[in-house]
Amino acid sequence: MNHSYLPRIVRDDVLNGAQGGASPVLLVSVRSIQEAQLAADCGAGVIDFKEPSRGPLAPVAESIWKAAVEASFEATLSAALGEADTAIGLAAQVPAGFRFAKVGPSGAHSTAALAELWEQLQLNPDVELVPVAYADHDAAKCINPHQVLDLVIRQHRSRLLIDTFVKDGRGLLDHIGLDELSQLVQRAREANVWIALAGSLCIADMQEIAGQGCLPDCVGVRGDVCKNSVARTHVTMKPNGLSRDATESGLVLGERRMGRLCRARIEAWLATLGQLV
Numbered sequence: 679m680n681h682s683y684l685p686r687i688v689r690d691d692v693l694n695g696a697q698g699g700a701s702p703v704l705l706v707s708v709r710s711i712q713e714a715q716l717a718a719d720c721g722a723g724v725i726d727f728k729e730p731s732r733g734p735l736a737p738v739a740e741s742i743w744k745a746a747v748e749a750s751f752e753a754t755l756s757a758a759l760g761e762a763d764t765a766i767g768l769a770a771q772v773p774a775g776f777r778f779a780k781v782g783p784s785g786a787h788s789t790a791a792l793a794e795l796w797e798q799l800q801l802n803p804d805v806e807l808v809p810v811a812y813a814d815h816d817a818a819k820c821i822n823p824h825q826v827l828d829l830v831i832r833q834h835r836s837r838l839l840i841d842t843f844v845k846d847g848r849g850l851l852d853h854i855g856l857d858e859l860s861q862l863v864q865r866a867r868e869a870n871v872w873i874a875l876a877g878s879l880c881i882a883d884m885q886e887i888a889g890q891g892c893l894p895d896c897v898g899v900r901g902d903v904c905k906n907s908v909a910r911t912h913v914t915m916k917p918n919g920l921s922r923d924a925t926e927s928g929l930v931l932g933e934r935r936m937g938r939l940c941r942a943r944i945e946a947w948l949a950t951l952g953q954l955v
């Protein structure tokens with residue numbers, strides 16, 4: 679494929695974000711090595727492993743983390759660890775080779791409760807915590823994104839992802855206004871905090887956000903690029919009485935078609951972000 683119109687994404691750009699004048703980096707959440715390969719081939723800057731059927735930040739199996747490190751994708755690796763109930767136990771298992779670990783704040787009713795959660799995460803020194811704030815914080819029963827950002831700044835942490843807890847078709851902008859989002863991004867900027875936005879974002883949302891002069895360091899997507907994904911094909915294309923051979927050949931054809939759709943979507947995102955500097 680022709681990558682010439684895509685922004686050149688190298689790992690330093692991923693880590694430094696738009697603060698150095700670069701375009702926002704694209705993070706694509708995937709649930710398998712197959713999807714990761716597709717995202718890497720397209721040029722996604724961050725490949726984030728999560729199992730969307732089990733929650734907004736649910737982890738994939740540890741065997742997939744290991745396979746991802748072995749695959750040596752040309753992208754920064756990120757692992758979603760879920761919320762306190764899974765993240766504390768899993769943190770130490772995230773292999774070196776991963777750079778980010780996303781942890782959700784649901785249930786943290788106070789700043790102190792969230793600080794305690796972060797304190798309990800025994801991450802490998804090479805793996806950096808990406809604290810998450812939920813725009814729909816009432817549903818997640820936790821403190822709001824301003825309070826999470828306050829804590830990030832107070833603890834001299836480097837990163838923050840604002841996402842949505844409930845994936846019900848509503849997106850980030852259904853829960854947080856553009857003015858408020860701009861304030862958060864601006865505050866993060868001033869405090870030298872790398873900030874990522876996600877939450878069922880589509881390209882039109884991103885254009886609206888950017889039109890407000892609000893440029894995050896990173897944009898995270900899954901729903902918009904993976905709604906036709908290979909993984910979904912497996913879910914929707916059950917045997918249904920077809921012979922095994924016919925079913926398998928249908929799956930292969932379906933996977934190819936869906937893979938093309940995902941690829942086109944990721945490329946459209948990269949082209950859009952590449953224009954935002």
Ligand SMILES: O=C[C@H](O)COP(=O)(O)O
Nearest residue numbers: 707876877878898900901
């Ligand atoms: O980290 C980013 C999220 O995985 C985005 O997922 P989503 O686009 O389905 O809300």
